[in-house]
Amino acid sequence: xxxxxxxxxxxxxxxxxPDVSLRELxxxxxxESFLDAGLEPKDIEASIFSLAGDQFNGQTNQNVI
Amino acid sequence: MPVIRVESACASGSAAIKTAVGLxxxxxHDLMMVIGTEKMCDQxxxxxxxxxxxxGDLAWEYPFGVSFPGFYALxxxxxxxELGTTRxxxxxxxxxNHKYGYKxxxxxxxxxxTLEEAKKSINIVYPLNLYDCSLISDGAAAVILASEEKTKxxxxxxxxxMAIGSGGDYNMVADRPSLTGLIGAQMASRxxxxxxxxxxxxxxxxxxxxxxxIAEIMAYEDCGWCEKGEGGKFVEDGRSDIDGDVAVNIDGGxxxxxxxxxxxxxxxxxxxxxxxxxxxxxxxxxxDAKIAMSHNVGQSGQFVHCIVYQR
Numbered sequence: 001x002x003x004x005x006x007x008x009x010x011x012x013x014x015x016x017x018p019d020v021s022l023r024e025l026x027x028x029x030x031x032e033s034f035l036d037a038g039l040e041p042k043d044i045e046a047s048i049f050s051l052a053g054d055q056f057n058g059q060t061n062q063n064v065i
Numbered sequence: 066m067p068v069i070r071v072e073s074a075c076a077s078g079s080a081a082i083k084t085a086v087g088l089x090x091x092x093x094h095d096l097m098m099v100i101g102t103e104k105m106c107d108q109x110x111x112x113x114x115x116x117x118x119x120x121g122d123l124a125w126e127y128p129f130g131v132s133f134p135g136f137y138a139l140x141x142x143x144x145x146x147e148l149g150t151t152r153x154x155x156x157x158x159x160x161x162n163h164k165y166g167y168k169x170x171x172x173x174x175x176x177x178x179t180l181e182e183a184k185k186s187i188n189i190v191y192p193l194n195l196y197d198c199s200l201i202s203d204g205a206a207a208v209i210l211a212s213e214e215k216t217k218x219x220x221x222x223x224x225x226x227m228a229i230g231s232g233g234d235y236n237m238v239a240d241r242p243s244l245t246g247l248i249g250a251q252m253a254s255r256x257x258x259x260x261x262x263x264x265x266x267x268x269x270x271x272x273x274x275x276x277x278x279i280a281e282i283m284a285y286e287d288c289g290w291c292e293k294g295e296g297g298k299f300v301e302d303g304r305s306d307i308d309g310d311v312a313v314n315i316d317g318g319x320x321x322x323x324x325x326x327x328x329x330x331x332x333x334x335x336x337x338x339x340x341x342x343x344x345x346x347x348x349x350x351x352x353d354a355k356i357a358m359s360h361n362v363g364q365s366g367q368f369v370h371c372i373v374y375q376r
Contacts, residue, residue: 001260004086005216005223006374007096008209009335014323015173016106017203026102029205029328033098037209037219044209045094046067050081050101052074052326055116057107061070064100 008037022057026064041065074120075276076363077101078206078330079370083229085210095215101331102205113201117326120364122237134198136238136365137277138190143244144279144296145192152192154297156183158278159196159320161306166317168348173202173323197278202323206331208338224338228373230256234366241366249369250287250360257371258289263356265289268311268373270340270351272333274362275318281305284360285313288371312351315340333359334372341376 010032012025020028034040047065054060073080078101085097105113118132144150160180166172178196186195216223232252235241241248258265265288273284282296290311291299299305305313316322316336319329337357339345357374 001086001228002090003213003225003227004089005211005213005220005225006208006334006338007211007216007219007223008207009338010207011171011332011335012205012328013171014202014204014325014328014332017104018106020203022102022104025104025203026100026205026207029102029207029331030098030100033207033209039096039209039219043096044066044098045096046069046088047098047100048081048085049068049070050072050077050099050327050331051070052072052077052103053105053116056103056105056113059104061068063066063068064102065066065098 008033008039010036022059023062023064030064073368074363075274075326076330076361076368076370077327078332079359079361079372080368082208082330082334082372083231083370086226086229089210089212095212098207098209099331100205100207101328103325103327104203105201105325106203110201125237133276134190134193137279138193139238140244140283141192141279144282147245148294150282150297153180153184154282154301155197155278156180157300158275158281159183161300162275162314162318162320165315165349166321168346169317169322170346172317172321173200174321193277199276199319199324202325204323204325204328204332206328206335208331208334224341225375226372227375228257228260230254230260230371232369236367238365246283246287246293247362247366247369249366250284250362253369253371254288254360257358257373261373267356268358269354270312270315270337270357271360272316272336273313273360275314275320276324280362281313288360307349307351315349315351330359330361333361337374341374
């Protein structure tokens, strides 16, 4: 395969997080990755959303950016 | 913005990264974000355990009460019976991972434990104790990926995804010829090494899918860092510690950092990028890390991806 660059990374605090919704939790990681890369939401062309269990809190999919 | 959702149980995050890499290399996009997230603590532990066990076969596994601790207890029992792995060696994985999770401010359970505490923790499913099991967590991780040309425009010093190897296995554990390793992980790691043109010994730092301590011991063997049956000795001799042959799970792993399933594969990519940039937290940076690999297992070995990162 042709190599692909990792140009920004972000990570929320892991743990029991009753203080945030799923969307807010994702936002913590997304925001940090933008700051790390020096990019803005409009720069991103498309996103892939990884969520394993609809059943854990009912949310099935969302566009976080 | 276009969004695609990817789901492959506990390997969803790595499947999502692979999907993005494929789309970028197919020319669909030059700059993409992969977001992994899961919020599991809204439910009680028995409910989460029950929901996750539905990944097992609904006719022949789930109705008989086989949960994930049950699947990995089968692996641990066979590894101990056939290869001589000891109960203490299982606990040594847990002690190591908690040692580094304690140094990771983003980890779920930041607590150092002793070998005695790990050994004496309550039994969950023989031979696995509480401290052999990973955590049910809330969490999220994100990576921004770019084509080679776009990457060069954005930064002078990127981390590269060099290779992705994947593997699978029979859906039902009872159909598999052996329980002492994961065929999917052997397939995934070999493919990744071949694609990157490297050897197992070239990996400086790795994140492996330690959903249970036995899973990390099997990963050492499946990824070719030691021979079959030497996995227990590998951790006992410190060869997977921060200054060992390969530094494994020095972010705390699923055991201490936590395991919000959809986020885990992406979290592995974030951690390895930090390690390769030399920007991991104090006390948990692998010295001079140049090549890294993640090993992410979904279901009970049906979905496996190994991703090679290089600076």
